[in-house]
Amino acid sequence: MPVSRKVFTPAAVAASTRAWASGSRSTIAWSPFSCRTRRAGTGGDRGHPLNGAAESLSTILFFKIGSNLDRPSDVRKSGHVALSITAVDEPPGALGELRREVAEFLEREIAAGGFAPEADAWMSGVDPAFSRRLADRGWVGMTVPVRYGGHGRSALQRYVVTEELLVAGAPVAAHWIADRQMAPGILRNGTEEQKRRYLPGIARAEQFMAIGMSEPDSGSDLASVRTRAVEAGGGWRLTGTKVWTSGAHVATAIIVLARTGDGGGDRHAGLSQFIVDLPHPAVTVSPIITIDGAHHFNEVVFDDAVVPPSALLGRRGDGWRQVTAELGNERSGPERVLSTMPLLLAWARTGAFDADPVARADLGRLVSRLTALRQLSLGVAGRLAAGEDPALEAALVKDLGTAFEGEVVEVVRRHADPASGTVPEGLAAMLAKAVLHVPAFTLRGGTSEVLRSIVAKGLARR
Incomplete structure (x- = not known):
C-alpha cells in the first residue's frame, strides 16, 4: 500500500483511504513498537516503514463506519479491519483478535436492543446489567491480579477493550470509575484486607464506586477541600459535602478526600482518603439533574458519618499524592x-x-x-x-x-x-x-x- 510520510493533512488522509479502497486491501496496525500492515483475510502481518498512526486510524475509522473519504464502501465486503496495538510480550495479532471479539459482541448487543449508541456514554450511560455482561466476559477488572478476583491482563489489552466500548457508545458509566481509577488506587495504596474486600466485586461489576473530590467551594482548586475526618472512638467521623459526584446514586462505595490535619501551612498536606461503604445512615446522596434532564451527578453529604479505622486508604496525610496519581488515570x-x-x-x-x-x-x-x-x-x-x-x-x-x-x-x-x-x-x-x-x-x-x-x-x- 503506497503511503506518504506526510500523513497529518486532510489531503494525505484522503489519499491514504483512497489508496486502500482502490484495491490494495491492506490495513495498517499501529503499535508503540512498530507499524504493521495486515492483508484482509490472511491473518498475517508484514512490516511497514511508516512510523506513525494517522494512516492506520484513518483506515480503521472509515471502514468502521462503512465508508471512506470519497465514496461508500461496505466493510463486510471489503474485509474486517482491526487495529492491533502489539505489545512486546503479546503474540502478533492477539490484540487484534481481542478487538474483533469485543466489536462483534457490541454489534450483537446493539442489534438485540441491548443499548443504543450515545456520545459521552462513559459518563451518562448507567446500565448495571450491561456492565455485568461485560464482566461475565472478563472485560471489567482486566488488569486486576487473578489473586484478587481479576483477570491479570495487560494495560494494552484493557486499552483495546476501552476503545471499542467508547467507539460503540456503550453504557459503561456504572462500573467505569471503579475500573478506571479505584481499582488501580486500591492496588497501589490499599491494605491487603481492602484489596480482598473490594477488588473481586469490581471485577464482577458488582462493586460500583464514586469519587468524593469536588465540593461547593472547591472544584478545580482541590487542595482547598473542607470535608473533615477526625478520629472518633477508634474510627473516623466524616463531615462535609461533595458535589458533581458521578454515579454516587448507584455506587456501593465512595472514596472521599478529606482533611485530617492542618498541614502546617501546606494546603496539600494533611489530606487523606477514606473508603465509605454505601448506603450509610449518615450519608445522603441527592441527584443533580443536568440541563438535558439526565441524572449522573450527585451531591453527597456526610453528616458525622462514622467509619471504622480500616476505611483509611493509604497513609494518613498522603491523600494529595494518591489523588494526583488517580487523576492521571482519569485525565489521560x-x-x-x-x-x-x-x-x-x-x-x-x-x-x-x-x-x-x-x-x-x-x-x-x-x-x-x-x-x-x-x-x-x-x-x-x-x-x-x-x-x-x-x-x-x-x-x-x-x-x-x-x-x-x-x-x-x-x-x-x-x-x-x-x-x-x-x-x-x-x-x-x-x-x-x-x-x-x-x-x-x-x-x-x-x-x-x-x-x-x-x-x-x-x-x-x-
Whole structure:
C-alpha cells in the first residue's frame, strides 16, 4: 500500500483511504513498537516503514463506519479491519483478535436492543446489567491480579477493550470509575484486607464506586477541600459535602478526600482518603439533574458519618499524592478523546461529505488530530502501567482531548443541521444531547486553566 510520510493533512488522509479502497486491501496496525500492515483475510502481518498512526486510524475509522473519504464502501465486503496495538510480550495479532471479539459482541448487543449508541456514554450511560455482561466476559477488572478476583491482563489489552466500548457508545458509566481509577488506587495504596474486600466485586461489576473530590467551594482548586475526618472512638467521623459526584446514586462505595490535619501551612498536606461503604445512615446522596434532564451527578453529604479505622486508604496525610496519581488515570484515558466518536461516526455514515469538499476537509482534520491525541493517550497509559506518575502528559491529554471532542460536536453541527430535514432522526437526537454536554467537557477532571497551569509548572521543572 503506497503511503506518504506526510500523513497529518486532510489531503494525505484522503489519499491514504483512497489508496486502500482502490484495491490494495491492506490495513495498517499501529503499535508503540512498530507499524504493521495486515492483508484482509490472511491473518498475517508484514512490516511497514511508516512510523506513525494517522494512516492506520484513518483506515480503521472509515471502514468502521462503512465508508471512506470519497465514496461508500461496505466493510463486510471489503474485509474486517482491526487495529492491533502489539505489545512486546503479546503474540502478533492477539490484540487484534481481542478487538474483533469485543466489536462483534457490541454489534450483537446493539442489534438485540441491548443499548443504543450515545456520545459521552462513559459518563451518562448507567446500565448495571450491561456492565455485568461485560464482566461475565472478563472485560471489567482486566488488569486486576487473578489473586484478587481479576483477570491479570495487560494495560494494552484493557486499552483495546476501552476503545471499542467508547467507539460503540456503550453504557459503561456504572462500573467505569471503579475500573478506571479505584481499582488501580486500591492496588497501589490499599491494605491487603481492602484489596480482598473490594477488588473481586469490581471485577464482577458488582462493586460500583464514586469519587468524593469536588465540593461547593472547591472544584478545580482541590487542595482547598473542607470535608473533615477526625478520629472518633477508634474510627473516623466524616463531615462535609461533595458535589458533581458521578454515579454516587448507584455506587456501593465512595472514596472521599478529606482533611485530617492542618498541614502546617501546606494546603496539600494533611489530606487523606477514606473508603465509605454505601448506603450509610449518615450519608445522603441527592441527584443533580443536568440541563438535558439526565441524572449522573450527585451531591453527597456526610453528616458525622462514622467509619471504622480500616476505611483509611493509604497513609494518613498522603491523600494529595494518591489523588494526583488517580487523576492521571482519569485525565489521560481514551474517553478524553473518543467520547464523541459515536456522533462523528453517525454523521459520517450519512455520506454527507461525499460531495462536500469542505466537510471532507473538516473530517480529515479531525482524523489527523485524533491520531495524534490517541498516540499521546497510549503513551501515558504505558507510563501509568509502569507505575510512573506522568501528571504533565495526562493534563495535556485531557486539555487537548476535550477541546477535540468539542470540535467534533461543532463540525457535526455545522454540517448536519437538523432544521434541513435531511438529518436522520437518530443523529439529530445524539447531536442535540452532545451539544448540551459540551460545556462540561472542559470542566470535569480539572478545568483547562488548571490543566495548563500543571503543564506550565511541570515544564518549568524540566
